[in-house]
Amino acid sequence: MPKLRFSAISESLKRQRITIEETGRRSEIFAQNVFNEDRMLQYLTKDALESVKGAVFSSSKIDRKIADQVAEAMKGWAISKGATHYTHWFQPLTGSTAEKHDAFFDLLPDGRALEKFGGGQLVQQEPDASSFPSGGIRNTFEARGYTAWDPTSPAFIYGTTLCIPTIFVSYTGEALDNKAPLLRALNAVDEAATAVAKYFDKNVTKVNATLGWEQEYFLIDKALAHSRPDILMTGRTLVGHSAAKGQQLDDHYFGVIPQRALSFMSDLEQQCTKLGIPVKTRHNEVAPNQFELAPVFEEANLAVDHNLLLMDVMEKIADKHHFKVLFHEKPFAGINGSGKHNNWSLATNTGVNLLSPGSTPMKNLQFLTFFVNSIKAVDTYEELLRSSIASASNDHRLGANEAPPAIISIFVGTQLSSVLDELEGVSQGKLSPEEKTELKLNVVGKIPEILLDNTDRNRTSPFAFTGNKFEIRGVGSKANCAKPMTVMNTIVAKQLIAFKKEVDTLIDKKNLKKDEAIFNVLREYIKTSKRIRFDGDGYSIDWEKEAQKRKLSNNKSTPGALQVMTSTQSLELFKSMNVLSEVEVRARLEVELDAYILHIQIEGRVFSELVYGYIIPSAVEYQNLLIKNVMGLKEVYGAAHKKLSYGQLTIIEEIAEHISALKKKTDAMTDARKKANAISDTNKKAAAYCDNVKPYFEEMRYHCDKLERLVADSGWPLTKYQELLFIK
Numbered sequence: 024m025p026k027l028r029f030s031a032i033s034e035s036l037k038r039q040r041i042t043i044e045e046t047g048r049r050s051e052i053f054a055q056n057v058f059n060e061d062r063m064l065q066y067l068t069k070d071a072l073e074s075v076k077g078a079v080f081s082s083s084k085i086d087r088k089i090a091d092q093v094a095e096a097m098k099g100w101a102i103s104k105g106a107t108h109y110t111h112w113f114q115p116l117t118g119s120t121a122e123k124h125d126a127f128f129d130l131l132p133d134g135r136a137l138e139k140f141g142g143g144q145l146v147q148q149e150p151d152a153s154s155f156p157s158g159g160i161r162n163t164f165e166a167r168g169y170t171a172w173d174p175t176s177p178a179f180i181y182g183t184t185l186c187i188p189t190i191f192v193s194y195t196g197e198a199l200d201n202k203a204p205l206l207r208a209l210n211a212v213d214e215a216a217t218a219v220a221k222y223f224d225k226n227v228t229k230v231n232a233t234l235g236w237e238q239e240y241f242l243i244d245k246a247l248a249h250s251r252p253d254i255l256m257t258g259r260t261l262v263g264h265s266a267a268k269g270q271q272l273d274d275h276y277f278g279v280i281p282q283r284a285l286s287f288m289s290d291l292e293q294q295c296t297k298l299g300i301p302v303k304t305r306h307n308e309v310a311p312n313q314f315e316l317a318p319v320f321e322e323a324n325l326a327v328d329h330n331l332l333l334m335d336v337m338e339k340i341a342d343k344h345h346f347k348v349l350f351h352e353k354p355f356a357g358i359n360g361s362g363k364h365n366n367w368s369l370a371t372n373t374g375v376n377l378l379s380p381g382s383t384p385m386k387n388l389q390f391l392t393f394f395v396n397s398i399k400a401v402d403t404y405e406e407l408l409r410s411s412i413a414s415a416s417n418d419h420r421l422g423a424n425e426a427p428p429a430i431i432s433i434f435v436g437t438q439l440s441s442v443l444d445e446l447e448g449v450s451q452g453k454l455s456p457e458e459k460t461e462l463k464l465n466v467v468g469k470i471p472e473i474l475l476d477n478t479d480r481n482r483t484s485p486f487a488f489t490g491n492k493f494e495i496r497g498v499g500s501k502a503n504c505a506k507p508m509t510v511m512n513t514i515v516a517k518q519l520i521a522f523k524k525e526v527d528t529l530i531d532k533k534n535l536k537k538d539e540a541i542f543n544v545l546r547e548y549i550k551t552s553k554r555i556r557f558d559g560d561g562y563s564i565d566w567e568k569e570a571q572k573r574k575l576s577n578n579k580s581t582p583g584a585l586q587v588m589t590s591t592q593s594l595e596l597f598k599s600m601n602v603l604s605e606v607e608v609r610a611r612l613e614v615e616l617d618a619y620i621l622h623i624q625i626e627g628r629v630f631s632e633l634v635y636g637y638i639i640p641s642a643v644e645y646q647n648l649l650i651k652n653v654m655g656l657k658e659v660y661g662a663a664h665k666k667l668s669y670g671q672l673t674i675i676e677e678i679a680e681h682i683s684a685l686k687k688k689t690d691a692m693t694d695a696r697k698k699a700n701a702i703s704d705t706n707k708k709a710a711a712y713c714d715n716v717k718p719y720f721e722e723m724r725y726h727c728d729k730l731e732r733l734v735a736d737s738g739w740p741l742t743k744y745q746e747l748l749f750i751k
């Protein structure tokens with residue numbers, strides 16, 4: 024009998040819920056472990072505080088003396104809270120976060136010990152960059168990289184370590200991480216959006232991109248998850264027959280949260296709250312053992328950091344509660360996968376959400392300006408946006424039989440669509456007083472009322488306007504939101520700059536009034552970006568055909584989707600917005616392709632191991648049992664045994680057929696892998712893995728799952744779907 028599966032099951036059935044007490048009101052414990060403005064007020068001199076705030080709100084530099092003061096203050100605060108170490112906390116291109124802890128502890132030359140942490144250590148560190156992906160930047164330049172303090176994201180204490188959010192760049196200044204380009208993109212959109220917002224309010228001096236992510240995940244009992252080599256090594260099940268019951272009864276979504284999961288959530292939320300992550304919503308998702316957590320939205324850079332920190336905290340708290348949390352986009356076949364919707368908007372320093380309609384026609388014109396420009400930006404760069412959410416694991420959602428599709432389209436709802444349709448009819452050049460009144464009263468003036476009724480939500484859309492923000496739904500549950508956020512903010516920045524130029528030209532050269540000029544430019548944008556708007560069923564085959572007619576991209580797999588990164592248009596965009604140089608973009612493409620190759624390669628290896636180490640041996644064992652039985656029957660009944668052993672004989676043959684087909688496919692997959700490995704060009708190698716290796720997985724799985732059905736349950740070695748998904 025397969026020991027691991029059954030001991031895991033009995034272990035999981037013995038679990039007791041860990042009771043979690045609330046340690047205080049959430050508002051009281053909020054950001055307890057964060058060196059935020061309140062702490063700074065306590066610990067910093069006025070000059071130092073102003074300087075840090077300047078860096079946060081107007082991107083000014085912090086000088087070394089001030090950095091020393093800040094470091095001293097941070098150290099004092101951190102030590103008072105029991106911290107012993109500090110680390111620069113950064114986001115290498117591996118997709119997760121990295122940290123190297125150093126003790127505050129130091130020795131003086133005379134051997135006395137003290138706690139030390141100066142401005143130098145706060146501002147900059149030089150971790151060895153050679154073990155992080157660099158896409159060739161490391162070879163062409165220097166092996167050294169350094170991390171540099173990002174004062175816009177406050178330091179925090181995690182465990183007993185003071186974590187200082189930093190960017191990670193090569194010695195020659197190329198970004199080696201996901202944060203540096205994001206900060207550059209946020210800077211670009213700030214400048215561009217502020218300039219446009221000034222048309223409507225001169226007091227606007229800064230615009231922040233905002234991000235509210237919604238994190239989906241699965242919680243699986245730790246012992247059960249660890250009993251599956253595929254979950255352990257790849258984060259998903261490569262095989263597994265679906266359970267008799269899946270999600271068809273819709274009894275999980277918004278259902279009562281299971282007790283153990285609820286304890287985990289309470290614990291997690293308290294930790295997050297102390298770390299300043301404003302967690303707010305928790306609920307069951309559609310699939311069994313699938314859940315979601317969402318915070319209140321924040322400034323995008325902070326929100327990205329908080330999402331990465333959350334994923335880290337989740338893994339640790341899950342472990343404490345004897346769970347394994349799965350962030351993979353498709354851990355189980357046949358039931359829903361997980362995503363991470365990115366709700367995005369722009370907010371001014373005057374407290375206005377630029378994608379929220381207001382109470383006056385002018386405010387609504389402002390809304391329309393940002394709304395239409397965002398649509399136009401996505402229309403121009405839809406393929407690039409798609410590339411920013413591409414990954415081997417997200418391929419199981421985008422373009423597979425899963426939400427949302429790989430085609431980027433925008434849902435705005437029927438009512439806003441009709442507003443846009445009306446605006447398409449605005450006259451060229453100057454507007455008559457009647458037309459202006461009509462626009463003010465009946466088109467622009469009606470927007471807030473429309474939105475109140477605009478409750479229809481199209482869940483099949485990958486990019487939807489939801490009342491006061493856009494929701495990017497294709498982002499993978501495992502992804503670093505920095506990637507789509509970098510692209511989104513960069514394309515909107517580029518678009519807003521072009522818009523302002525056009526409007527100013529109409530005002531200066533054609534003598535149009537500001538609002539006339541804006542209407543004129545928006546009208547053209549609405550016309551030219553029409554193909555990206557789609558309110559229908561994004562999963563239908565008809566849409567795929569229609570999208571092709573509209574010349575929208577439909578890249579179903581990662582290697583194909585990534586190619587657009589280095590198109591002339593993309594390179595020009597990143598360069599002109601100072602977000603990424605050509606060297607940096609090419610390096611990133613290399614890193615992404617490499618990650619893809621490694622991912623499929625690991626899956627291929629694990630799959631062979633499952634087939635030869637687990638599945639075939641158990642099938643043979645069961646088959647032998649049947650053969651013995653048939654031989655016994657023959658001994659007892661003689662010629663009459665044939666009729667009696669009909670069922671056994673059929674199963675013996677079926678098992679044999681599946682085993683030989685499985686062996687053939689597995690060996691062919693391994694051969695394809697060997698061939699792919701011999702290719703040195705990264706692009707071609709990724710394509711080979713995608714087109715020649717990966718397709719075997721489904722075919723192999725078919726036979727494995729059939730064998731799972733044929734073999735006695737007591738002899739099946741791999742923990743089954745019903746156990747993974749229904750033991751709570």
Ligand code: ADP
Pocket residue numbers: 233234235236237317318319320321366367368369376491492
């Ligand atoms: P849903 O129906 O998709 O769950 P919600 O209204 O609950 O929609 O919002 C989902 C997410 O959108 C939350 O994380 C929330 O913080 C975020 N959100 C709301 N307003 C904004 C905004 N202006 N900018 C960015 N995110 C926002």
Ligand code: MG
Pocket residue numbers: 237364494
């Ligand atoms: Mg949502």
